[in-house]
Amino acid sequence: MIDLPAEPTHEEDGEPALQALPGLPNTVRPLRFDVRLLPPDLADWRGGNTGLPGIMQFRSGTPGPHVAVTALMHGNEIAGAIVLDALLRDRFRPIRGTLTLGFLNLAAFDRFDAAEPTASRFVDEDMNRVWDPAILDGNRETTELDRARALRPLLDSVDILLDLHSMLWPSEPLILSGPTAKGRRLAATLGTPPTVVADHGHQSGPRLIDYGRFADPAAAPVACLVEAGPHWEAETVDTARIAVQSLLRTTGMIDHAPLPGPVPRIRSASVTQVITATTASFAFVRAFRGGDVIRKRGTLIAHDGGIEIRTPHDDCLLVMPSLRPSRGHTAVRLAQLLDHS
Numbered sequence: 001m002i003d004l005p006a007e008p009t010h011e012e013d014g015e016p017a018l019q020a021l022p023g024l025p026n027t028v029r030p031l032r033f034d035v036r037l038l039p040p041d042l043a044d045w046r047g048g049n050t051g052l053p054g055i056m057q058f059r060s061g062t063p064g065p066h067v068a069v070t071a072l073m074h075g076n077e078i079a080g081a082i083v084l085d086a087l088l089r090d091r092f093r094p095i096r097g098t099l100t101l102g103f104l105n106l107a108a109f110d111r112f113d114a115a116e117p118t119a120s121r122f123v124d125e126d127m128n129r130v131w132d133p134a135i136l137d138g139n140r141e142t143t144e145l146d147r148a149r150a151l152r153p154l155l156d157s158v159d160i161l162l163d164l165h166s167m168l169w170p171s172e173p174l175i176l177s178g179p180t181a182k183g184r185r186l187a188a189t190l191g192t193p194p195t196v197v198a199d200h201g202h203q204s205g206p207r208l209i210d211y212g213r214f215a216d217p218a219a220a221p222v223a224c225l226v227e228a229g230p231h232w233e234a235e236t237v238d239t240a241r242i243a244v245q246s247l248l249r250t251t252g253m254i255d256h257a258p259l260p261g262p263v264p265r266i267r268s269a270s271v272t273q274v275i276t277a278t279t280a281s282f283a284f285v286r287a288f289r290g291g292d293v294i295r296k297r298g299t300l301i302a303h304d305g306g307i308e309i310r311t312p313h314d315d316c317l318l319v320m321p322s323l324r325p326s327r328g329h330t331a332v333r334l335a336q337l338l339d340h341s
């Protein structure tokens with residue numbers, strides 16, 4: 001279980017932050033998280049086979065899409081890396097098209113320390129907030145921007161992308177599809193995790209799934225982000241593995257093998273409101289889990305200083321609540337359930 005930490009050192013859902021709670025010394029305090037996964041040994045893939053470190057690519061020789069599965073956009077989200085490492089060790093090869101398996105932020109991953117597992121989310125800045133051509137074409141230099149720039153030509157050749165992530169706070173797994181219909185279609189096709197949330201990303205910068213070609217409704221390339229569960233739990237690896245298998249199956253990279261179980265019913269939602277903590281005393285009325293649904297409009301869910309935060313509509317899905325948000329950071333995103341078949 002996750003002990004409620006004092007403060008994430010690398011903010012999960014907003015701008016990168018290294019700050020203590022107001023009123024406390026501005027030092028990074030140690031956190032207590034149980035890490036139940038061993039980080040994979042990526043030595044065999046570190047050199048890559050494309051000229052790009054950490055990028056492994058396999059061409060089937062048969063026409064088909066260029067499918068990419070990426071992990072370690074955040075260096076401490078090791079579950080997805082475990083899944084890709086296992087695929088590579090199994091010598092998986094696609095039967096059509098091209099498959100790219102990528103470990104994105106190796107510099108951050110190399111700093112992973114189970115004793116302080118939140119500290120290695122990134123080195124200089126959140127790599128999943130830089131996918132704006134203006135930022136990528138700009139002059140700013142960080143570890144993450146250097147890496148993003150190196151990866152850009154590869155990503156410009158991808159047709160279908162699945163970016164594997166995990167979550168700090170307790171939450172049901174989910175797929176973030178971005179705002180496009182093609183993203184929602186891809187997410188629904190995967191079927192795992194069975195909750196699909198359409199959203200517009202973060203004010204602090206575009207994610208990879210928001211990058212030009214993937215976000216352009218008129219362009220064919222499509223991308224989704226899987227939040228497979230809590231960062232360091234075995235179930236998260238299982239969820240990510242099933243999502244990847246589903247992608248490989250639906251894109252024709254493997255023969256139509258039977259699904260591991262009944263196809264789950266998809267629960268779809270669309271983000272309607274981003275709740276940002278405006279005070280240091282933001283507090284939910286109880287320890288919500290991501291995926292919780294508040295049925296009634298107007299239900300009190302949090303206090304932000306003297307302000308009451310209430311659900312703006314019925315059937316309100318709580319997306320990745322951050323139980324200890326710092327001021328100025330996203331506390332939760334609220335989504336309207338579109339169906340609950």
Ligand SMILES: [Zn+2]
Pocket residue numbers: 073074077165166
């Ligand atoms: Zn992440």
